Amino acid sequence: MAPKLPPQHSLQQSSTAVAGGQSHHEHHAQPKGIMRWLLTTNHKEIGSLYLIFSLVMFFIGGIFALVVRAELFQPGLQLVEPEFFNQMTTMHGLIMVFAAVMPAFTGLANWMIPLQIGAPDMALPRLNNFSFWLLPVAFILLLSTLLMPGGGPNFGWTFYAPLSTTYAPPSTTFFILALHIAGISSILGAINIIATILNMRAPGMRMMDMPLFVWTWLITAFLLIAVMPVLAGVITMMLMDINFGTSFFDAAGGGDPVLFQHLFWFFGHPEVYIMILPAFGIVSAIIPTFARKRLFGYASMVYATAAIALLSFLVWAHHMFVVGLPLTAELFFMYSTMLIAVPTGVKVFNWVTTLFRGSISFEPPMLFALAFVVLFTIGGFSGLMLAIAPADFQYHDTYFVVAHFHYVLVPGAIFAIMAGVYYWLPKWTGHYPHERLAQCHFWCSVVGVNLTFFPMHFAGLAGMPRRIPDYALQFADFNMLSSIGAFFFGVSQLIFVLVVVLCVKGGKKAPAKAWEGAEDLEWSVPSPAPLHTFETPPVFHRTHPSE
Amino acid sequence: MTEYEMVRKAGVQRTVIRSVAALIGMFAFAFALVPLYDVFCRITGLNGKVDTTAQAIVHEEVDQSRYVTVQFITRGSAGLPWQMSVATRQMRVHPGQAAEVEFTFTNNSHQESWGRAVPSVSPSNATAHVRKVSCFCFQEQLLQGDERLTVPLVFQLSRDLPEEINTITLVYTLYPVHNMAMGASVNNNNTLGDEI
Numbered sequence: 001m002a003p004k005l006p007p008q009h010s011l012q013q014s015s016t017a018v019a020g021g022q023s024h025h026e027h028h029a030q031p032k033g034i035m036r037w038l039l040t041t042n043h044k045e046i047g048s049l050y051l052i053f054s055l056v057m058f059f060i061g062g063i064f065a066l067v068v069r070a071e072l073f074q075p076g077l078q079l080v081e082p083e084f085f086n087q088m089t090t091m092h093g094l095i096m097v098f099a100a101v102m103p104a105f106t107g108l109a110n111w112m113i114p115l116q117i118g119a120p121d122m123a124l125p126r127l128n129n130f131s132f133w134l135l136p137v138a139f140i141l142l143l144s145t146l147l148m149p150g151g152g153p154n155f156g157w158t159f160y161a162p163l164s165t166t167y168a169p170p171s172t173t174f175f176i177l178a179l180h181i182a183g184i185s186s187i188l189g190a191i192n193i194i195a196t197i198l199n200m201r202a203p204g205m206r207m208m209d210m211p212l213f214v215w216t217w218l219i220t221a222f223l224l225i226a227v228m229p230v231l232a233g234v235i236t237m238m239l240m241d242i243n244f245g246t247s248f249f250d251a252a253g254g255g256d257p258v259l260f261q262h263l264f265w266f267f268g269h270p271e272v273y274i275m276i277l278p279a280f281g282i283v284s285a286i287i288p289t290f291a292r293k294r295l296f297g298y299a300s301m302v303y304a305t306a307a308i309a310l311l312s313f314l315v316w317a318h319h320m321f322v323v324g325l326p327l328t329a330e331l332f333f334m335y336s337t338m339l340i341a342v343p344t345g346v347k348v349f350n351w352v353t354t355l356f357r358g359s360i361s362f363e364p365p366m367l368f369a370l371a372f373v374v375l376f377t378i379g380g381f382s383g384l385m386l387a388i389a390p391a392d393f394q395y396h397d398t399y400f401v402v403a404h405f406h407y408v409l410v411p412g413a414i415f416a417i418m419a420g421v422y423y424w425l426p427k428w429t430g431h432y433p434h435e436r437l438a439q440c441h442f443w444c445s446v447v448g449v450n451l452t453f454f455p456m457h458f459a460g461l462a463g464m465p466r467r468i469p470d471y472a473l474q475f476a477d478f479n480m481l482s483s484i485g486a487f488f489f490g491v492s493q494l495i496f497v498l499v500v501v502l503c504v505k506g507g508k509k510a511p512a513k514a515w516e517g518a519e520d521l522e523w524s525v526p527s528p529a530p531l532h533t534f535e536t537p538p539v540f541h542r543t544h545p546s547e
Numbered sequence: 548m549t550e551y552e553m554v555r556k557a558g559v560q561r562t563v564i565r566s567v568a569a570l571i572g573m574f575a576f577a578f579a580l581v582p583l584y585d586v587f588c589r590i591t592g593l594n595g596k597v598d599t600t601a602q603a604i605v606h607e608e609v610d611q612s613r614y615v616t617v618q619f620i621t622r623g624s625a626g627l628p629w630q631m632s633v634a635t636r637q638m639r640v641h642p643g644q645a646a647e648v649e650f651t652f653t654n655n656s657h658q659e660s661w662g663r664a665v666p667s668v669s670p671s672n673a674t675a676h677v678r679k680v681s682c683f684c685f686q687e688q689l690l691q692g693d694e695r696l697t698v699p700l701v702f703q704l705s706r707d708l709p710e711e712i713n714t715i716t717l718v719y720t721l722y723p724v725h726n727m728a729m730g731a732s733v734n735n736n737n738t739l740g741d742e743i
Contacts, residue, residue, distance in 0.1 A: 123559045123562075187570060195558075195559045195566070198558065200559075203551075225569050225573070229570050229577060230576070232574060233574055237581070251722065256588075262580075262584065263577060
């Protein structure tokens with residue numbers, strides 16, 4: 001996925017100056033080998049680093065998931081100890097959320113936002129380098145806890161106190177440190193993205209002219225700035241409870257474990273939108289391109305995204321319906337959660353209406369985007385079922401919840417990332433991805449995802465609890481299906497790696513405007529995009545009068 | 548540097564300063580939520596948090612027309628070799644009537660240790676109507692090795708207890724008291740509850 005470097009740039013260092021000033025800077029000899037990647041301040045190279053890191057972590061987190069699924073293939077304890085099983089469910093969640101999905105979106109933002117708004121680079125290129133290189137540090141530290149005495153984190157990715165304080169393994173302090181570093185990385189990335197979008201747009205491009213991927217990322221970055229400090233606060237309190245004798249979450253000293261859940265989900269619910277809003281942006285770019293129509297309801301898409309982001313601060317306690325909330329609170333959080341279905345429905349409606357009477361072709365990015373719309377909507381509907389407080393008492397902590405959030409995260413966030421990768425690969429590498437192989441990857445993924453996660457709905461409704469290595473016999477068939485699906489899905493992701501590697505190495509040459517219906521600014525630069533683009537700001541032509 | 552670039556640079560600086568200010572604000576807000584949550588719970592009685600200071604008996608007419616069942620649950624905790632038992636598992640009282648029930652603490656180890664029983668009331672909307680006149684839960688307890696201690700709980704349900712409540716559960720959970728929390732209230736801090 002590394003960008004092809006045109007020869008004239010190969011001896012020049014990418015600029016370290018604040019964007020806009022680099023044309024006046026003298027160029028030093030570019031460092032070679034590893035130092036080039038350690039020191040790079042180029043948004044395209046850093047974007048590629050983010051994406052490669054995310055792909056590696058996707059496979060590591062995937063292997064953890066396969067350990068879980070292998071143990072659950074049959075009832076009884078066969079392969080791993082329950083303690084290790086708990087570490088696997090926890091690490092799978094943590095790695096996928098913080099090391100796979102979030103860096104993938106940041107990588108796409110790094111690559112595409114400057115290109116889509118006509119900026120020469122991100123606003124703060126050196127900060128950009130720093131925020132990427134924090135990530136390997138954080139996750140090597142996190143993964144190393146698996147080798148420590150007492151094992152790694154085993155309390156679930158939500159790390160509820162007192163499981164994560166009083167009863168936690170000794171490695172928890174390392175887990176906290178790793179999460180702090182990853183959090184700093186996200187925050188710095190978010191500041192950079194906001195600074196870029198607000199200040200670096202091509203002259204003449206107004207906010208309401210920005211592509212939706214830029215808009216959704218702007219809103220996501222605001223969410224990150226609002227809630228990552230809360231996460232940092234929570235884990236700092238945990239750190240003090242564990243090591244310095246405070247009692248934030250310890251009832252013995254006047255604290256309250258339920259407070260942990262309130263604080264965690266005040267971060268956690270906006271966090272799940274952080275993982276889906278950029279996906280909305282990607283899909284909103286792909287569907288108009290391959291339907292060869294303008295996106296229906298651009299302005300309503302922007303407002304719907306903002307509405308979802310604002311509502312995300314008012315719904316956190318729907319994760320805690322069974323902690324003993326008073327009736328008023330149960331009702332408030334139930335209705336506010338259901339309210340989110342309205343702006344989300346606006347978005348799904350707009351995508352479907354964009355497709356209506358479109359001249360649709362089914363290239364790989366479009367296949368993934370269409371699967372996103374259908375399967376994400378299924379995940380949204382099971383979310384509505386979970387939002388009903390009295391029904392949630394039945395569903396809480398069962399596999400129904402697991403089915404729900406995997407439907408919104410795997411065929412939701414991950415499919416959108418893959419759609420984005422297939423969509424922009426021609427721009428990154430100058431070659432189209434191999435069509436047949438990409439189709440094969442798509443169909444294997446769709447079958448695998450549904451085979452893995454659809455049976456979980458039934459197992460959950462029948463009462464199978466989450467995070468338990470053994471289960472009652474009546475759940476055996478559903479679990480066997482899920483496990484087969486999981487291994488099928490996992491192996492078929494190797495096709496994705498193959499397609500990407502082949503595409504970097506060669507393939508059908510792509511022109512600057514790689515897709516017939518693509519309109520945004522990134523398609524005006526050559527494919528592959530040279531290391532430096534838009535060094536003089538482009539003139540932005542409004543392709544359509546915005547409302 | 549052109550004027551356009553200068554404007555851009557100033558804009559980036561302004562954005563960064565505002566973002567960092569928002570960050571610091573949200574970090575502080577997370578910590579501010581801890582006391583806010585506590586105050587919120589105490590005012591509304593949510594979460595079963597009761598006053599941990601003694602209240603005076605209010606002499607009001609006893610409501611003879613209704614009975615309320617009060618249940619007592621005691622729970623031990625890891626790390627404290629104590630047993631806690633209650634003279635009666637449940638009793639029936641009229642709102643407004645003062646009642647007394649005896650709790651017994653037994654230290655099963657041969658060493659003295661400090662512990663504390665933390666109360667909780669369920670349902671939470673009854674919390675504000677349970678008036679504790681005297682309770683062992685107001686402070687830490689010291690038990691010598693093998694000591695057995697019987698202490699009373701004197702309480703009163705207020706007359707304005709909501710109509711729909713006819714059972715109230717009082718839960719006491721024992722916790723060891725660590726060195727840290729003890730400094731203020733103990734002079735000889737040689738043997739204290741062990742860390743979990």
